[in-house]
Amino acid sequence: MIAVLAGCANEQPGNPSPVGGQSASATVPTSAAGSTGQDPGLASIKACSLLTDHEAATFKAQGAGQNQDTSASGATSVCRWTGRSASGASTNLSIAVRAAQGIESVNAEGGQLTEGKVNGRPAKQLVDSSGGYCMTSLAVTPGSRVDLGYVIVGASDATEACQTDNQIADIVEPKLPKYEG
Numbered sequence: 001m002i003a004v005l006a007g008c009a010n011e012q013p014g015n016p017s018p019v020g021g022q023s024a025s026a027t028v029p030t031s032a033a034g035s036t037g038q039d040p041g042l043a044s045i046k047a048c049s050l051l052t053d054h055e056a057a058t059f060k061a062q063g064a065g066q067n068q069d070t071s072a073s074g075a076t077s078v079c080r081w082t083g084r085s086a087s088g089a090s091t092n093l094s095i096a097v098r099a100a101q102g103i104e105s106v107n108a109e110g111g112q113l114t115e116g117k118v119n120g121r122p123a124k125q126l127v128d129s130s131g132g133y134c135m136t137s138l139a140v141t142p143g144s145r146v147d148l149g150y151v152i153v154g155a156s157d158a159t160e161a162c163q164t165d166n167q168i169a170d171i172v173e174p175k176l177p178k179y180e181g
Contacts, residue, residue, distance in 0.1 A: 038076065039144035041177050043099035047079035050095050050146065050172045056081045059150075059164055061093055068094070074101055075147075085160060089132075090153040093168065095146065102143045118169045121179045125165075127158045134162040136169045141180045148172060 048065040056065060061081035068078035075096040083091045103124045106113065111128040122139040132155025136148045150165040152158075 038099040039141050040099075042097060042140050042144045042146075043076045045077065045097050045176075047075075047077040047095040047097050047146075050097075050175050051079075051081075051093075051168065053081075055171055056083075056093060059093060059168065060084045060086075060091065065095075070096075074098060076100075085152045085155070087152075087160075089155060091164075092149075092151050092153075093164075094149040095172065096149070097146055099144050101145060102141065103137045103139045103145050104142070106137050106145075106147075118173045121173055121176070122181065123169070125162070127162060129158045131155070132158055132161050134158045134165040136165050138169065138173055138176060139179055139181060140177055146172065146176060 046067075048067060051065065053061070053064050059081075061083040063081070065079040065081045068080050070076060070078050073096060076099045077097040079095045081093045083093065085091050103122060106124045106126060108126060111126045111133070114125050114127075116123055116125065118136065118138055124137045126135040126137070127133070132152035134150050138146045138148070140146060148165055148168050150161045150168065152161050155161065
């Protein structure tokens with residue numbers, strides 16, 4: 001369960017760029033430079049291994065997770081699943097492994113950013129209440145993290161996206177290396 005990370009229903013003006021308008025492709029937000037080196041343990045983890053296709057299917061993902069190009073994102077590995085929300089809208093679920101960027105480098109990009117913990121692990125949550133986007137960043141070390149993003153295309157708020165993202169965080173967090181900070 002997500003502790004302290006709340007506020008998914010609060011409306012904030014602005015439109016963070018991760019939503020990418022109303023595109024069906026989720027964009028993993030870029031961040032300011034994190035630490036100077038990569039976490040070698042985290043760098044070896046493939047994003048698609050952090051959520052099984054069976055687990056993703058519980059969130060109405062359709063098909064297997066797809067590895068994504070990381071050249072523009074600053075991530076060492078990115079995986080994406082597409083699917084449908086409870087209302088039938090298109091959804092995108094993404095996991096990005098960032099072995100050289102800690103949670104302190106998460107950029108709000110116009111959304112609402114809150115700090116908290118997931119199962120005792122430091123975390124931040126980025127919410128675009130006007131665009132159906134929610135991202136939870138889980139710290140692995142002070143200079144590395146894993147981002148979990150969920151977007152509902154065309155949604156008028158992020159309540160359902162954050163509820164789903166929180167459930168995904170509860171599944172993924174125990175699979176990460178123990179927090180070292």
